Amino acid sequence: MLSERKKKILCAVVDSYIETASPISSKDIQENHLRDCSSATIRNELSALESMGYLVQPHVSAGRVPSQKAFRIYVDELMHREPLTVAEVDMIDRYFAQKWSDVEDVISAVAKVISEVTHYTSVVVKEDLSDCIKVIKLLDLSNGQMLVVIVTDSRLLKDAVIDLPQNFTSEMLVQAENWLNKIFVGRHISDFINFRYPYALVNSQFEQFNALFKKIIDVLKKVSLANGMDVVTEGSNNIFNHTEYKDVNNARCFLSTLEHKDELARIFTDTDDDNLAIKIGSEDSVPEGCSVVSAKINLGENVSGNFGVIGPVRMNYSKVVAVLDRISELLTDMLNPKEQQ
Amino acid sequence: MLSERKKKILCAVVDSYIETASPISSKDIQENHLRDCSSATIRNELSALESMGYLVQPHVSAGRVPSQKAFRIYVDELMHREPLTVAEVDMIDRYFAQKWSDVEDVISAVAKVISEVTHYTSVVVKEDLSDCIKVIKLLDLSNGQMLVVIVTDSRLLKDAVIDLPQNFTSEMLVQAENWLNKIFVGRHISDFINFRYPYALVNSQFEQFNALFKKIIDVLKKVSLANGMDVVTEGSNNIFNHTEYKDVNNARCFLSTLEHKDELARIFTDTDDDNLAIKIGSEDSVPEGCSVVSAKINLGENVSGNFGVIGPVRMNYSKVVAVLDRISELLTDMLNPKEQQ
DNA sequence: GTTAGCACTCTCGACGTAAGACTGCTAATT
DNA sequence: AATTAGCAGTCTTACGTCGAGAGTGCTAAC
Numbered sequence: 001m002l003s004e005r006k007k008k009i010l011c012a013v014v015d016s017y018i019e020t021a022s023p024i025s026s027k028d029i030q031e032n033h034l035r036d037c038s039s040a041t042i043r044n045e046l047s048a049l050e051s052m053g054y055l056v057q058p059h060v061s062a063g064r065v066p067s068q069k070a071f072r073i074y075v076d077e078l079m080h081r082e083p084l085t086v087a088e089v090d091m092i093d094r095y096f097a098q099k100w101s102d103v104e105d106v107i108s109a110v111a112k113v114i115s116e117v118t119h120y121t122s123v124v125v126k127e128d129l130s131d132c133i134k135v136i137k138l139l140d141l142s143n144g145q146m147l148v149v150i151v152t153d154s155r156l157l158k159d160a161v162i163d164l165p166q167n168f169t170s171e172m173l174v175q176a177e178n179w180l181n182k183i184f185v186g187r188h189i190s191d192f193i194n195f196r197y198p199y200a201l202v203n204s205q206f207e208q209f210n211a212l213f214k215k216i217i218d219v220l221k222k223v224s225l226a227n228g229m230d231v232v233t234e235g236s237n238n239i240f241n242h243t244e245y246k247d248v249n250n251a252r253c254f255l256s257t258l259e260h261k262d263e264l265a266r267i268f269t270d271t272d273d274d275n276l277a278i279k280i281g282s283e284d285s286v287p288e289g290c291s292v293v294s295a296k297i298n299l300g301e302n303v304s305g306n307f308g309v310i311g312p313v314r315m316n317y318s319k320v321v322a323v324l325d326r327i328s329e330l331l332t333d334m335l336n337p338k339e340q341q
Numbered sequence: 342m343l344s345e346r347k348k349k350i351l352c353a354v355v356d357s358y359i360e361t362a363s364p365i366s367s368k369d370i371q372e373n374h375l376r377d378c379s380s381a382t383i384r385n386e387l388s389a390l391e392s393m394g395y396l397v398q399p400h401v402s403a404g405r406v407p408s409q410k411a412f413r414i415y416v417d418e419l420m421h422r423e424p425l426t427v428a429e430v431d432m433i434d435r436y437f438a439q440k441w442s443d444v445e446d447v448i449s450a451v452a453k454v455i456s457e458v459t460h461y462t463s464v465v466v467k468e469d470l471s472d473c474i475k476v477i478k479l480l481d482l483s484n485g486q487m488l489v490v491i492v493t494d495s496r497l498l499k500d501a502v503i504d505l506p507q508n509f510t511s512e513m514l515v516q517a518e519n520w521l522n523k524i525f526v527g528r529h530i531s532d533f534i535n536f537r538y539p540y541a542l543v544n545s546q547f548e549q550f551n552a553l554f555k556k557i558i559d560v561l562k563k564v565s566l567a568n569g570m571d572v573v574t575e576g577s578n579n580i581f582n583h584t585e586y587k588d589v590n591n592a593r594c595f596l597s598t599l600e601h602k603d604e605l606a607r608i609f610t611d612t613d614d615d616n617l618a619i620k621i622g623s624e625d626s627v628p629e630g631c632s633v634v635s636a637k638i639n640l641g642e643n644v645s646g647n648f649g650v651i652g653p654v655r656m657n658y659s660k661v662v663a664v665l666d667r668i669s670e671l672l673t674d675m676l677n678p679k680e681q682q
Numbered sequence: 683g684t685t686a687g688c689a690c691t692c693t694c695g696a697c698g699t700a701a702g703a704c705t706g707c708t709a710a711t712t
Numbered sequence: 713a714a715t716t717a718g719c720a721g722t723c724t725t726a727c728g729t730c731g732a733g734a735g736t737g738c739t740a741a742c
Contacts, residue, residue, distance in 0.1 A: 237596035
């Protein structure tokens with residue numbers, strides 16, 4: 001629907017604007033992108049693109065600035081995918097040369113490398129809501145207390161100390177453990193947020209189990225809430241590299257977004273089936289003036305992760321996408337051999 | 342060494358400057374603080390205070406601004422301790438009305454309430470390096486794996502899954518557990534960072550225990566490292582309430598400090614025996630232009646915590662101190678009855 | 683020792699102006 | 713019919729001037 005030349009010009013405007021953060025003039029485009037036609041021709045095209053809603057003019061004697069609609073079509077159709085520089089590849093590979101021993105380390109390293117290479121603020125979200133309970137163990141701590149250990153599919157362990165009811169014997173503990181496993185094994189952790197206490201099952205047994213069961217269910221509920229999300233951000237001070245955050249109100253707004261981890265997690269995890277999602281401006285309740293590029297990865301059985309960057313709409317999408325692609329690749333490489341082992 | 346009147350005037354300058362963030366004139370002081378002498382007299386005193394290094398003048402026709410030295414003497418000697426307003430007390434109490442079930446909840450709530458009431462950025466540091474091991478449990482997960490649970494003084498639990506050596510029976514597990522407890526109970530978690538493997542003890546026993554013991558010691562080492570510090574910050578966007586951070590470079594520098602958790606922890610935990618420490622400007626490697634007010638609290642047996650605020654040198658010390666005092670009080674109230682229970 | 687008064691200095695905002703950046707339009711060209 | 717050169721018109725921005733206002737330091741009187 002857009003002519004080839006219009007596409008070329010629009011792409012040039014967005015590219016230049018991403019680089020310079022200031023309005024782009026017809027002369028700029030002519031000199032740097034379209035040598036073979038005059039600035040007057042380009043002016044005509046710019047005018048057309050403006051009335052189509054792709055460009056706006058801050059004032060009459062200024063150049064053009066891309067609208068949100070322009071950024072949308074830019075990332076969907078126009079953008080060139082530039083390869084990473086050698087230095088950037090090196091930087092990423094250096095991070096991945098280390099050996100990590102647990103998921104937390106991976107998360108923090110991924111957050112660091114993304115923010116370092118892209119110069120934007122990075123966000124990594126780990127989500128293990130789909131974790132399945134494999135076995136529950138009750139452990140007498142021999143001081144009137146008991147340790148509840150919940151082992152899940154992904155080997156992530158949750159535990160808590162519970163006071164034992166009076167006169168509780170070791171045998172009763174074993175029995176309680178059996179019952180708990182009968183009820184809960186195979187269930188998903190997330191189910192417990194709205195779990196209703198199964199009186200029917202328990203009332204048929206010793207009365208004194210009741211209190212214990214209630215407490216254990218509380219632990220499960222708590223665990224399922226606490227482990228819903230793990231959100232890590234890195235490089236929040238990178239926002240000051242970008243002129244849009246010279247304005248203090250924008251910066252405050254941005255930082256406040258970063259502090260609302262739950263909302264942030266929602267933005268980064270709420271993706272279609274695509275591996276890579278780009279949300280621009282106020283789309284999908286991304287904060288006004290911000291864009292989010294996020295990717296998805298499996299962090300192991302039933303544990304998925306999302307990672308990406310959040311920054312101004314005037315973001316270097318090409319570079320960010322390349323970085324995220326590369327990291328996706330390295331992460332899957334890292335995780336897959338493990339599974340064959 | 343300073344005359345009473347000089348003290349009064351210096352205090353007035355600092356108080357006013359904290360409030361208005363702009364240079365204070367002799368007239369200001371005369372009108373708001375020292376009705377009983379003329380502005381000319383105050384001018385003379387100001388001039389004297391300036392040559393003593395307590396005040397500086399941005400330019401000749403401006404008022405005076407307190408120097409770092411002035412802030413030091415202000416918090417040490419001059420400052421009035423104003424009580425909190427009813428609204429502020431309410432706000433704090435409302436937070437403490439909730440029941441918290443674990444240390445993490447307390448930490449996050451304390452961070453939140455401090456930043457909300459003071460309008461500065463709050464920092465809470467939990468340090469449990471001195472945790473003592475109370476008991477170690479080995480738990481057969483019946484799938485060739487074993488769960489190591491370490492219970493410490495402070496009831497903070499650490500655990501990890503370990504692959505069992507081949508042909509390991511339940512009885513051997515019990516035996517291993519006994520040995521582990523014999524060796525490690527009573528030791529401090531922090532000792533394991535440099536722990537040397539006690540061959541003498543183990544070599545006298547079954548050879549196949551060796552591999553297991555090594556793995557467990559690795560777990561202990563890891564745990565002791567990972568649990569060294571827990572640093573939580575809240576309200577980083579509060580910095581924009583304060584004029585000194587209208588300057589983007591200051592803001593960037595401040596945020597970068599917040600991201601270096603280890604350095605931050607050092608600043609907040611490195612206190613004398615005092616319960617409350619105030620560090621101003623570049624003292625004790627606090628970042629240039631920043632001040633830190635921190636308090637200490639016991640978060641349980643052998644677990645100490647530090648909490649406080651970080652903000653501009655021009656900080657409302659009086660209010661911050663009052664807030665931290667109140668929270669200290671409430672925290673000890675909350676923790677002490679627990680111990681009597 | 684304190685104070686009134688005054689000259690002096692410096693900042694800050696308002697105003698006007700000139701230069702420069704781009705555009706849109708018109709008319710000529712291909 | 714599309715393209716282009718040229719030019720008038722508009723708006724921003726930087727700069728310099730100017731006057732008002734704020735505050736001091738000094739002097740001389742109290």
